[in-house]
Amino acid sequence: MSSGINQPNRIDSWVLEDGEKLLTITEDPKIPNAATVLLKKQDHTMANMIRGQLxxxxxxxxxxxxxxxxxxxxxxxxxxxxxxxxxxxxxxxACTLLIQQTLEVKKQFMEQARNAEMGLGLGAEAQPTNMGYDPYGDGLASGAARTADGGDAYDF
Incomplete structure (x- = not known):
């Protein structure tokens, strides 16, 4: 069910059809050691990560x-x-290295989440408080860091 006249069905943007190949590599006959890779059902996120790793x-x-x-x-x-x-x-x-890096980030994230749950953070700011979620890591539940004179350090 699409919401716009020209907007494609969302599921069509990430599910491969039966027999559809995710990846096709075509060698360039005019340039030595060159190829064109067609990735189906992908976007800038994946393409930019692969390009950067390459x-x-x-x-x-x-x-x-x-x-x-x-x-x-x-x-x-x-x-x-x-x-x-x-x-x-x-x-x-490039893809192998990206998978390894992604798994390492996931591992570190899970360790940090587990440590935060158990109150085993590395510093005082990682200790659990009764002040609630602190998205900026500054120890203030409001999310606003304070300067020495009591002002908001995030105001420009």
């Missing part, structure tokens, strides 16, 4: 992406490598 690879000469149309959920990534690697292997390495 650019950290010393064998990658170029990595960029584009979203062909704002109403479509496909992303095109271009990759060119030097002779030490090929685009498919560089993409595999």
């Amino acid at each position: 650019l950290l690879d010393p064998s990658v000469l170029f990595a960029g992406y584009k979203v062909p149309h704002p109403l479509e959920t496909d992303v095109i990534i271009k990759i060119q490598t030097d002779e030490r690697s090929n685009p498919a292997d560089a993409l595999k390495r």
Whole structure:
């Protein structure tokens, strides 16, 4: 059920159809060690993470992406490598590293959440208080840090 005339059905933007491939790699016949990767049902978030990770690879000469149309959920990534690697292997390495980093962030988050529940924070600001949720970590339940003269440190 879409709310606008041109707005696609939301489920169509992330669920693959039967037999639809998530990833297609096409080698570029004109440029050595270059390929175009089509990611189905993805957006800027995934494409930018992959592009950024590819650019950290010393064998990658170029990595960029584009979203062909704002109403479509496909992303095109271009990759060119030097002779030490090929685009498919560089993409595999980048995705493997992103998965490892994501798992590490999840692990650290779960540890921090567990420590916060148990009151095992590293400093006094992490100790549980009866003042409620403190989104800024400044020890004030209102979320406003105070300067020495009692003013709000977040006012500009």
